[in-house]
Amino acid sequence: MANLNRFDFNLLLALDTLLSERSVTRAADRLCVTQPALSGSLQRLRQHFDDPLLLRVGREMELTPKARALIEPVRTALLHINAALETQAIFDPGTSERTFRVAMSDYCVHIYLPKVVRILAARAPQLRLMIENVFGPSFSRLEGGDIDMVVTHGDRSLFGREGRDVDLLTADLFADSFVCVVARDHPIGESMTKDDYLSYPHALAFFGANVRTVEEAEIERRGIVIKELLHVPTFAGLLQMLPGTELIATVQCKLAEQLADSQKVRVLRPPINLGTLEETLIWHNRSDDDPGHIWLRAVMKEAAAELD
Numbered sequence: 001m002a003n004l005n006r007f008d009f010n011l012l013l014a015l016d017t018l019l020s021e022r023s024v025t026r027a028a029d030r031l032c033v034t035q036p037a038l039s040g041s042l043q044r045l046r047q048h049f050d051d052p053l054l055l056r057v058g059r060e061m062e063l064t065p066k067a068r069a070l071i072e073p074v075r076t077a078l079l080h081i082n083a084a085l086e087t088q089a090i091f092d093p094g095t096s097e098r099t100f101r102v103a104m105s106d107y108c109v110h111i112y113l114p115k116v117v118r119i120l121a122a123r124a125p126q127l128r129l130m131i132e133n134v135f136g137p138s139f140s141r142l143e144g145g146d147i148d149m150v151v152t153h154g155d156r157s158l159f160g161r162e163g164r165d166v167d168l169l170t171a172d173l174f175a176d177s178f179v180c181v182v183a184r185d186h187p188i189g190e191s192m193t194k195d196d197y198l199s200y201p202h203a204l205a206f207f208g209a210n211v212r213t214v215e216e217a218e219i220e221r222r223g224i225v226i227k228e229l230l231h232v233p234t235f236a237g238l239l240q241m242l243p244g245t246e247l248i249a250t251v252q253c254k255l256a257e258q259l260a261d262s263q264k265v266r267v268l269r270p271p272i273n274l275g276t277l278e279e280t281l282i283w284h285n286r287s288d289d290d291p292g293h294i295w296l297r298a299v300m301k302e303a304a305a306e307l308d
Helices: 002-006 013-019 024-031 034-050 065-086 106-111 111-122 138-143 192-200 213-220 235-241 251-264 291-305
Strands: 054-057 060-063 099-104 127-134 149-153 168-176 178-183 202-205 225-232 248-251 265-268 277-284
Touching: 002 251, 013 024, 013 034, 013 065, 024 034, 060 065, 099 138, 099 291, 106 111, 106 235, 106 248, 106 251, 111 127, 111 291, 138 168, 138 277, 149 251, 149 291, 168 291, 178 251, 225 235, 235 248, 235 251, 248 251, 251 265, 277 291
Parallel strands: 099 127, 099 149, 202 225, 202 248
Antiparallel strands: 054 060, 149 277, 168 277, 178 248, 178 265
16 A cells, blocks of 8 residues: 555556557657656656666667566556546436447448437437447457447457457347349359359458458358459458459348449359358447446447348
């Protein structure tokens, strides 16, 4: 308790930012303070912990073992403080100016997010919703408190996360199936055979080396090898690549139905069963009892019900 009484808690945010950025200059920019001011904070932190915390190695700054050991407890402490400050006994959506950050794919942005936004516009006109693309580190960002929710398929192993995340909670949103999409003048006729699927080149959505899509995982599980000719970073972008080519894209049915006419493509039934896509809402258990979080989760579920 003596150390606690002597610690200046104004330094806690500076410490977290320095541990994250590993640079006084970048940390000062992020905190909107001058570099000399943050250098002074670092000096006080070094005195308190009796450790240099940051050491210059060549042209880079490296964390000492003591600093690395502080990363998780310092971030956890700040998250609990932030949650306590944000949580209110009553959440009034009509007047709230709170910001929520949600990660989802461009597929969800196209077919699901507009329904969420319409509800928010009617019931919470001042609430801010910041959307970022879902990718491998999204779950680490969720655990770290950088985002509030993730909307994606339920199989987190496809993001390189084996096993169960005990601190993450989930709710089912909506389901979809998969279809194949080709250019209108593609040589394939009105139906696609398995030979067609294997012989023509494919365009795939690619989100990083450690991330696999549901359809990609199902193809691998069946031992099927396709000709991957093109990777693009969005599902909607796949449809734009098809006109004038013999490429095949496998995408979600709801997305294909929405964009097929505008992209001048044809939608065909896959010659193999690619399973069902189950979109899931995921959040950290520290937010489970937050009234604002509870309200937004209810909105997300309500919007999803319009898709079923």
